Amino acid sequence: MAERKLGMTVDLKRCIGCQTCAVACRMQNNVPMGMLWNRVLTDGGEHLDRARGTYPYLTKSWLPLACQHCENAPCVKVCPVGATYKREEDGLVLIDYDKCIGCRYCMAACPYNVRVFNWKEPVRQPGHDYGDAKVPKRRKGIVEKCSFCVERVHQGAEPMCVLCCPAKARKFGDLNDPDSEVSTLIRRRRTKQLLEDKGTRPQVYYLL
Amino acid sequence: MVGKTSQTMWMAILATLAAAGLGAWIYQVANGLGVTAMNNIVSWGLYITAFMFLVGLSAGGLIVSSSASVFNIKPFKAVAKPAVLLSTVCIILAALFIFVDLGRPDRFLNLVLSPRFNSPLIWDVVVIAAYLVISVLYLYYLSRPDTKETTKYTFSAIALPVAVLVHSVTAWIFGLQIARPVWHSALLAPLFVVSALDSGLALLLLVLMGLVRLGYPKLEKNLLATLAGLLAVLVMVDVFFVFSEVLTALYPSEERLMEYINLLLTGSLAPFFWGEIILGVVLPFALLLSRSRRENRTVVGMASLGVVVGVFFKRVWLLFSAYLLPLINDPPGVTLGKYQVPATEAWGSVSIWATAGSYSPTWVEYLIFIGIFAFGALLYSLGARYLLTASPDENASQAVSSRATTAGPVEARTPMVS
Numbered sequence: 275m276a277e278r279k280l281g282m283t284v285d286l287k288r289c290i291g292c293q294t295c296a297v298a299c300r301m302q303n304n305v306p307m308g309m310l311w312n313r314v315l316t317d318g319g320e321h322l323d324r325a326r327g328t329y330p331y332l333t334k335s336w337l338p339l340a341c342q343h344c345e346n347a348p349c350v351k352v353c354p355v356g357a358t359y360k361r362e363e364d365g366l367v368l369i370d371y372d373k374c375i376g377c378r379y380c381m382a383a384c385p386y387n388v389r390v391f392n393w394k395e396p397v398r399q400p401g402h403d404y405g406d407a408k409v410p411k412r413r414k415g416i417v418e419k420c421s422f423c424v425e426r427v428h429q430g431a432e433p434m435c436v437l438c439c440p441a442k443a444r445k446f447g448d449l450n451d452p453d454s455e456v457s458t459l460i461r462r463r464r465t466k467q468l469l470e471d472k473g474t475r476p477q478v479y480y481l482l
Numbered sequence: 483m484v485g486k487t488s489q490t491m492w493m494a495i496l497a498t499l500a501a502a503g504l505g506a507w508i509y510q511v512a513n514g515l516g517v518t519a520m521n522n523i524v525s526w527g528l529y530i531t532a533f534m535f536l537v538g539l540s541a542g543g544l545i546v547s548s549s550a551s552v553f554n555i556k557p558f559k560a561v562a563k564p565a566v567l568l569s570t571v572c573i574i575l576a577a578l579f580i581f582v583d584l585g586r587p588d589r590f591l592n593l594v595l596s597p598r599f600n601s602p603l604i605w606d607v608v609v610i611a612a613y614l615v616i617s618v619l620y621l622y623y624l625s626r627p628d629t630k631e632t633t634k635y636t637f638s639a640i641a642l643p644v645a646v647l648v649h650s651v652t653a654w655i656f657g658l659q660i661a662r663p664v665w666h667s668a669l670l671a672p673l674f675v676v677s678a679l680d681s682g683l684a685l686l687l688l689v690l691m692g693l694v695r696l697g698y699p700k701l702e703k704n705l706l707a708t709l710a711g712l713l714a715v716l717v718m719v720d721v722f723f724v725f726s727e728v729l730t731a732l733y734p735s736e737e738r739l740m741e742y743i744n745l746l747l748t749g750s751l752a753p754f755f756w757g758e759i760i761l762g763v764v765l766p767f768a769l770l771l772s773r774s775r776r777e778n779r780t781v782v783g784m785a786s787l788g789v790v791v792g793v794f795f796k797r798v799w800l801l802f803s804a805y806l807l808p809l810i811n812d813p814p815g816v817t818l819g820k821y822q823v824p825a826t827e828a829w830g831s832v833s834i835w836a837t838a839g840s841y842s843p844t845w846v847e848y849l850i851f852i853g854i855f856a857f858g859a860l861l862y863s864l865g866a867r868y869l870l871t872a873s874p875d876e877n878a879s880q881a882v883s884s885r886a887t888t889a890g891p892v893e894a895r896t897p898m899v900s
Contacts, residue, residue, distance in 0.1 A: 308821045309522065315812035324815045326784045338810055348661055354603040355592040375592050376515070376585020379603055381525040385661035387808045391525060391585065394517035408709045414514040415585030470661045471810060 279365040281449040281477035288443035292338035295435035302434035303406025306396030341420035342476030349380035374416040387416035496860040523839035529583040540572030541649040542682015551638035570617040626833010662804035680716035681793035684786035710776040761790015
């Protein structure tokens with residue numbers, strides 16, 4: 275197992291639902307109006323930031339959600355043109371924006387609803403590109419999603435959501451390296467993967 | 483027979499509608515798929531529904547007509563040519579619906595240039611292309627008076643399994659997805675094939691009745707009753723599959739799956755689910771129960787129309803039941819990818835979120851939908867004018883088939899009777 279398998283842990287005990295990762299992701303990746311690659315959901319409540327349960331037995335927790343970079347990725351299987359692919363050397367699920375034909379089969383295949391489509395020419399507010407210059411531009415008619423900040427990772431940096439999390443809830447590293455921080459956390463803590471019964475084997479682990 | 487002028491009128495209307503559809507598509511390409519009602523939750527809509535529906539219509543017609551040769555069912559041979567023409571037109575329309583659904587139609591060729599064979603969509607591209615070629619060749623050989631029976635047999639023997647396969651593969655586009663519990667069923671392909679059979683046969687019956695107006699000979703009573711009887715049986719098999727599918731979900735009442743089933747039984751898709759049961763099952767079966775009514779053109783026509791509409795409803799509930807409820811639906815939900823900026827308020831109040839899907843087609847989608855179907859009707863009318871009525875061979879074998887015995891290749895070449 276010489277190759278790396280990059281993955282993330284999200285500590286749900288540390289997450290305070292501040293949405294910083296959602297905004298950081300949007301800023302880094304130049305995500306246009308109307309969509310997010312990374313969202314912070316309120317676990318169990320009826321609305322955003324609503325507590326769960328009845329008084330006085332209330333709890334409040336969040337579920338940060340983006341592409342799970344599944345090992346057994348349904349989106350990769352269905353892409354008819356190979357625009358969505360699983361990168362061999364580090365296990366990232368990526369999209370070749372120049373190949374995507376916009377059939378949206380991957381959106382039907384993804385159980386996590388983390389893929390977003392450019393239903394029209396992207397609009398940004400304020401009206402200029404605010405993302406990292408290395409992040410490729412997207413036009414209307416194609417699908418996009420979290421790339422684990424592949425441009426940053428390529429330079430040895432962490433994804434922006436990991437860097438910006440004020441609660442240090444997110445960690446990023448090589449799941450194939452038993453000594454990495456993520457592997458250690460997964461070993462020591464109780465974890466869950468989302469929709470585990472679907473057998474997608476996400477490379478994102480939630481620490482409980 | 484309808485006069486030349488009213489035929490021309492009919493075609494002019496169809497051409498106008500098709501042109502309007504083309505205009506709507508150009509508008510859609512210019513502005514993006516945002517002009518449709520689709521969004522990040524309901525990311526497929528009317529186009530893919532129509533695609534499913536048309537592949538079914540196409541496969542059904544061809545299965546009935548090619549089984550005529552394969553199993554040597556003589557009376558069916560009379561309808562072979564109109565049926566193959568119908569299949570050809572329907573499969574072209576199905577491909578068009580995939581095309582208009584693409585976000586980047588300019589990259590359409592990527593499907594051919596860099597196909598990935600792990601995608602059921604590529605399987606479908608392959609079988610649809612093969613199917614189209616076979617249908618056109620089959621039509622060509624059926625239209626030539628000097629075609630040998632063995633050639634017809636060979637083509638029908640290839641066409642029959644390909645037609646079954648084309649709709650199975652279309653079912654697998656949906657049925658192999660673990661993300662969509664209502665689709666993910668081994669029964670989906672058989673269900674699609676039997677829906678194809680009943681809707682395809684029903685449309686064929688309707689078209690044959692319409693062709694009378696173009697001077698094509700009337701279906702004789704025996705054949706009409708046989709086909710109508712077959713339709714009634716197919717409708718029953720169809721509802722048996724649906725019942726089996728729903729019962730399998732209802733009995734264990736697994737929480738997640740029940741949400742989807744409730745959408746069908748009592749929720750927003752109930753009009754389509756029960757609409758299918760009433761129009762596509764109860765009505766046609768009641769109408770076709772007795773032999774005397776199966777010989778009645780009007781009754782069979784009504785039953786057929788019910789089946790076609792019913793199966794369309796089935797496509798609607800099949801597609802949308804899978805989409806309306808995201809598996810992870812914690813608030814605020816999924817970003818729709820669409821937003822409307824209120825005229826008076828600031829950007830801050832723009833809502834882009836939803837925890838459940840909703841969809842109601844826009845005028846662009848309706849125009850394209852109508853336009854493609856009008857184009858199909860136009861194609862069929864032209865095909866009927868030049869391929870069907872002009873052939874003495876076909877009309878002759880039709881007349882022969884009413885004698886219902888030994889219509890062989892020699893007799894089939896007798897001159898036009900009607």
